[in-house]
Amino acid sequence: MCGIWALFGSDDCLSVQCLSAMKIAHRGPDAFRFENVNGYTNCCFGFHRLAVVDPLFGMQPIRVRKYPYLWLCYNGEIYNHKALQQRFEFEYQTNVDGEIILHLYDKGGIEKTICMLDGVFAFILLDTANKKVFLGRDTYGVRPLFKAMTEDGFLAVC
Numbered sequence: 001m002c003g004i005w006a007l008f009g010s011d012d013c014l015s016v017q018c019l020s021a022m023k024i025a026h027r028g029p030d031a032f033r034f035e036n037v038n039g040y041t042n043c044c045f046g047f048h049r050l051a052v053v054d055p056l057f058g059m060q061p062i063r064v065r066k067y068p069y070l071w072l073c074y075n076g077e078i079y080n081h082k083a084l085q086q087r088f089e090f091e092y093q094t095n096v097d098g099e100i101i102l103h104l105y106d107k108g109g110i111e112k113t114i115c116m117l118d119g120v121f122a123f124i125l126l127d128t129a130n131k132k133v134f135l136g137r138d139t140y141g142v143r144p145l146f147k148a149m150t151e152d153g154f155l156a157v158c
Helices: 014-027 081-088 099-108 110-116
Strands: 003-008 031-036 043-049 070-078 119-127 132-137 147-149 155-157
Touching (some): 003 070, 003 119, 043 119, 081 099, 099 110, 099 119, 110 132
Antiparallel strands (some): 031 043, 070 119, 119 132
């Protein structure tokens, strides 16, 4: 049970943002990361981790060398990640099942990615190259995903 959190367009100072991210600390007692997105003011991710898979590379947001413009925070399980990895011959950098989201998105876009995933999950995917944010979750909503968006473009997700 991890906790994912992100703000886009926040005018709050860094300490206020970090305190906000700590409100979901109960979701992951093993580790915490708070990270600003390089080159994007008022854009940050927070992650509370329950370390079950890949203790070395499992922290989030997940970023891999092949896609430096993609940032991913997710919670849940992608049941078919190994089958998809083999089918498309993706080279993983981590042992994290959510890494498949990055590879699929780069290969075919967000709609094809969502159609291929089997599991229970919620995610926040930031594509800095195209200046887009995508939110996704499993069809049945097993993993909750909450968002707040204002008319002036502020987006909060957890």
